[in-house]
Amino acid sequence: MELDSAMMSRMLTSLTLVFHIIFATVGVGIPVMVSIAEFIGIKKKDANYTLLARRWARGFTITVAVGVVTGTAIGLQLSLLWPKFMQFAGNVIALPLFMETFAFFFEAIFLGIYLYTWDRFKNPIYHWLLSIPVVIGATMSAFFITTVNAFMNTPQGFDLEGRTLTNVDPLAAMFNPATPTKVFHVVSSSYLTSAAILAAIAAFAILKKNASDYHKKALKLTMVATFIFAITTAIAGDLSAKFLANEQPEKLAAAEWHFETEKNADLIVFGTLNEDNEVENALRLPNALSFLAHGSFDSEVTGLNEFPEDETPPLWIHYMFDLMVMLGMYALGVSFLYLLFSKLKKWNENNKWLLWLIVINGPGAMLAIEFGWIFAEVGRQPWILRGFMKVAEGATTSPHVDWMFVLFLALYVVLGGGAISVLRKMFKNNPAELELEKRYPDVAKRGGHK
Amino acid sequence: MSYEMIGITVLWIFLYGYLIVASVDFGAGFFAYYAKTTKQDHIINQLISRYLSPVWEVTNVFFVFFFVGLVGFFPDSAYYFGQSLLIPGSIAIVLIAIRGSFYAFENYGSKKSNFFMFLYGATGLLIPASLSTAMTISEGGFIEETDNGVRLLTGELLTSPYSWSVVFLAIVSVLFISAAFLTFYASKANDQPALELMRKYTLFWGSPTIIASLTTFIAMSQHNARHFEKMLDLWWMFGLSVAFFLGALLLVYQQKRYGLAFIFVMFQFFFAFFGYGAGHLPYLIEPFITVESSVTNEAMGLALVIVFIAGLLLLIPSLILLMRMFLFDAEYVKGKK
Ligand code: HDD
Numbered sequence: 001m002e003l004d005s006a007m008m009s010r011m012l013t014s015l016t017l018v019f020h021i022i023f024a025t026v027g028v029g030i031p032v033m034v035s036i037a038e039f040i041g042i043k044k045k046d047a048n049y050t051l052l053a054r055r056w057a058r059g060f061t062i063t064v065a066v067g068v069v070t071g072t073a074i075g076l077q078l079s080l081l082w083p084k085f086m087q088f089a090g091n092v093i094a095l096p097l098f099m100e101t102f103a104f105f106f107e108a109i110f111l112g113i114y115l116y117t118w119d120r121f122k123n124p125i126y127h128w129l130l131s132i133p134v135v136i137g138a139t140m141s142a143f144f145i146t147t148v149n150a151f152m153n154t155p156q157g158f159d160l161e162g163r164t165l166t167n168v169d170p171l172a173a174m175f176n177p178a179t180p181t182k183v184f185h186v187v188s189s190s191y192l193t194s195a196a197i198l199a200a201i202a203a204f205a206i207l208k209k210n211a212s213d214y215h216k217k218a219l220k221l222t223m224v225a226t227f228i229f230a231i232t233t234a235i236a237g238d239l240s241a242k243f244l245a246n247e248q249p250e251k252l253a254a255a256e257w258h259f260e261t262e263k264n265a266d267l268i269v270f271g272t273l274n275e276d277n278e279v280e281n282a283l284r285l286p287n288a289l290s291f292l293a294h295g296s297f298d299s300e301v302t303g304l305n306e307f308p309e310d311e312t313p314p315l316w317i318h319y320m321f322d323l324m325v326m327l328g329m330y331a332l333g334v335s336f337l338y339l340l341f342s343k344l345k346k347w348n349e350n351n352k353w354l355l356w357l358i359v360i361n362g363p364g365a366m367l368a369i370e371f372g373w374i375f376a377e378v379g380r381q382p383w384i385l386r387g388f389m390k391v392a393e394g395a396t397t398s399p400h401v402d403w404m405f406v407l408f409l410a411l412y413v414v415l416g417g418g419a420i421s422v423l424r425k426m427f428k429n430n431p432a433e434l435e436l437e438k439r440y441p442d443v444a445k446r447g448g449h450k
Numbered sequence: 451m452s453y454e455m456i457g458i459t460v461l462w463i464f465l466y467g468y469l470i471v472a473s474v475d476f477g478a479g480f481f482a483y484y485a486k487t488t489k490q491d492h493i494i495n496q497l498i499s500r501y502l503s504p505v506w507e508v509t510n511v512f513f514v515f516f517f518v519g520l521v522g523f524f525p526d527s528a529y530y531f532g533q534s535l536l537i538p539g540s541i542a543i544v545l546i547a548i549r550g551s552f553y554a555f556e557n558y559g560s561k562k563s564n565f566f567m568f569l570y571g572a573t574g575l576l577i578p579a580s581l582s583t584a585m586t587i588s589e590g591g592f593i594e595e596t597d598n599g600v601r602l603l604t605g606e607l608l609t610s611p612y613s614w615s616v617v618f619l620a621i622v623s624v625l626f627i628s629a630a631f632l633t634f635y636a637s638k639a640n641d642q643p644a645l646e647l648m649r650k651y652t653l654f655w656g657s658p659t660i661i662a663s664l665t666t667f668i669a670m671s672q673h674n675a676r677h678f679e680k681m682l683d684l685w686w687m688f689g690l691s692v693a694f695f696l697g698a699l700l701l702v703y704q705q706k707r708y709g710l711a712f713i714f715v716m717f718q719f720f721f722a723f724f725g726y727g728a729g730h731l732p733y734l735i736e737p738f739i740t741v742e743s744s745v746t747n748e749a750m751g752l753a754l755v756i757v758f759i760a761g762l763l764l765l766i767p768s769l770i771l772l773m774r775m776f777l778f779d780a781e782y783v784k785g786k787k
């Protein structure tokens with residue numbers, strides 16, 4: 001592997017995105033959870049939920065800040081590291097990028113208002129209404145940026161005559177074949193991950209201290225949300241696989257180690273490859289790949305051998321896919337167990353083992369996001385714009401990218417460390433029980449029951 | 451109007467908007483630090499944090515809007531700026547990232563430490579300095595195009611009087627704009643000690659601002675005669691700029707109408723900025739690309755303009771709401787909410 005500018009640009013882009021996506025995901029999902037909690041608090045007149053919304057929103061200010069600054073970084077880096085790609089893409093896909101800035105604007109304005117107006121309205125429903133634009137803004141930004149990424153996978157909406165672009169159609173570029181499934185999967189998995197992380201925090205608090213009403217309610221709410229979003233995410237993932245089978249078959253084939261085009265294709269789970277690219281040590285689910293790809297067990301799935309060798313992605317993305325799916329199943333399973341336990345009176349849903357499983361699910365979901373993206377991005381290799389521009393053609397020729405990599409690595413270490421330590425301080429010095437007592441004294445006395 | 455003129459006008463207006471709101475923010479960082487080292491922080495820091503807390507993200511979006519819009523309307527600029535600005539651009543990103551996130555960390559997190567205040571003050575001056583590089587290289591003479599792509603001539607940039615005068619101008623303007631705004635804000639808050647202090651700063655930073663503008667003019671005449679000539683043709687814009695500057699200083703000196711004084715400062719920079727920009731045309735980056743040669747295709751141009759108008763219809767009411775809640779809500783400004 002040669003560490004030229006193109007390779008360094010890939011590494012720096014990956015570094016920034018792997019870091020940004022943590023905060024971006026949370027940034028899309030947490031407003032939804034905050035809004036739900038505040039609404040329940042108003043409807044049930046239960047200050048526990050209001051406090052939940054307040055505390056989540058407070059933590060959110062920190063993650064949003066890191067999301068905004070790393071997002072600004074990736075936005076500029078796209079031009080700094082991929083000048084030729086952006087020159088080309090700017091002509092065709094600038095529209096959603098531009099719309100995204102309006103979504104940010106909208107979200108930033110209302111987030112500012114939301115955070116500073118908790119006690120300003122007589123009727124609390126007005127304050128809740130302010131959360132709606134924040135939710136819309138956050139989800140719309142995910143939508144817009146995902147259409148750009150979808151465009152990189154299935155570009156359309158222009159003709160190329162020699163080196164000149166003609167017949168540009170910005171809407172066709174934006175609503176390309178990859179857009180529907182990708183947006184659905186990305187948005188749903190962001191909601192899932194945010195719910196899972198908040199659930200993990202609540203479970204951890206119950207494990208460390210005694211189970212207060214506040215934390216039990218938090219856990220219940222987040223676990224229900226995790227369960228619902230885990231289902232929608234799995235559905236969206238299945239649709240994404242069907243999309244790949246039709247439109248980007250080389251990515252699916254590489255992810256599934258599916259070399260020969262055949263009917264009744266098996267799904268290969270984990271395993272290793274020997275020198276001759278034969279699969280060993282794997283779990284084989286008969287006919288399952290055909291089902292995943294086309295919805296029937298005997299359909300034909302295109303194999304990797306149909307494609308020229310220099311246009312196929314690296315085969316290690318198989319593991320990324322398997323890990324993502326596994327973690328998705330885990331989220332579904334854990335939240336199902338919790339709901340089952342809480343329905344059956346005999347069992348205690350707050351037992352230690354279950355709580356620990358829930359704690360693990362938080363980081364697990366975030367890892368699934370990372371694995372999913374790495375799978376999706378590396379699975380597009382060697383293309384930066386599939387079928388039109390290879391990665392090496394899009395990269396900067398500036399020789400100094402290596403130093404910038406070091407600089408940004410240091411930056412992300414500082415930002416990550418800072419965010420963690422501030423968040424810990426913020427909640428350690430101000431436990432929920434104390435805050436409840438301070439802000440809503442009568443609720444705290446009654447223990448939250450009406 | 452053609453798409454390139456609509457595009458560049460919209461972008462220039464947003465860059466102007468960023469210039470004003472970001473200057474207030476950057477300068478405030480410096481004043482907060484300065485006040486701390488001279489033990490006057492009890493006077494102004496509460497004022498500064500009350501204004502800045504709700505708006506820093508909005509400020510940042512102005513910037514994002516500008517560079518995303520630039521790539522959208524003029525895709526070729528992504529290539530030239532991207533290739534040449536890797537290092538200054540990355541440095542600016544790092545500074546912005548540190549400033550934004552540590553601002554949030556400290557504000558919602560713990561108490562203000564000295565180190566934080568220093569970072570906050572220093573980045574406030576370094577960010578405008580590094581961002582001004584983009585403006586400087588667009589004058590030409592600092593990048594070359596070879597077989598291996600476009601390249602920044604770092605040596606020329608670091609030894610050019612013009613580029614240094616721009617840096618100097620950027621820094622003092624930031625301090626002046628910020629002081630003028632905070633004077634107004636303090637008067638709204640009825641905070642006498644803070645008002646006195648900020649008023650002094652405004653008067654103090656007035657003269658370096660005008661000196662720096664003159665130096666930049668002179669350096670420009672040496673560096674890019676074409677641009678300089680065109681600016682001379684637009685002498686009335688710069689004349690108006692100076693008139694508004696004097697008007698603002700006079701009002702502040704006489705201790706009245708601080709709001710109007712700040713509006714004058716905004717006009718001062720409006721005319722100077724647009725005079726400079728109009729003289730820059732038709733080039734986006736001299737001599738490589740003009741607005742006409744680099745503009746996007748018609749379909750995209752139209753789509754961007756439509757989105758822009760729709761976006762404004764959404765944003766303007768929201769911004770008014772934000773300002774009514776924080777900037778013009780007397781109770782909030784006074785710290786009672
Ligand atoms: C919590 C996160 C999470 C979970 C549990 C899953 N995924 Fe996923 N997946 C993502 C998070 C994600 C993602 C981060 O959102 C990706 C990356 C790029 C994209 O479009 O979505 C993704 C991509 C992605 C792709 C590639 C889409 C493309 O490149 O166009 C496929 C085929 C799947 N997923 C399929 C699944 C299946 C069958 C799952 C079964 C449960 C699953 N995912 C669970």
Ligand code: HEM
Binds near residue numbers: 378
């Ligand atoms: C949603 C919008 C996204 C866009 C527009 C985008 C754009 C890009 C670009 C321009 C590259 C460089 C070219 C290449 O190597 O193919 C790239 C590579 C990469 N991106 Fe993305 N990306 C997006 C999301 C993400 C996210 C969220 C992650 C991380 C979790 C990610 C991970 C990567 C990785 C790992 C690579 C390197 C692939 C390789 O070089 O093999 N991307 N992406």
Ligand code: HEM
Binds near residue numbers: 069146514
């Ligand atoms: C699917 C992947 C991504 C998602 C879900 C996402 C979402 C987000 C979110 C929620 C924010 C915080 C915005 C705010 O609160 O103001 C953010 C910031 C940002 N993101 Fe990402 N992002 C993704 C990938 C990218 C990529 C690839 C780019 C590059 C074009 C990008 C550009 C930005 C920018 C410029 C900001 C800062 C905006 C501001 O200043 O407010 N994002 N992103």
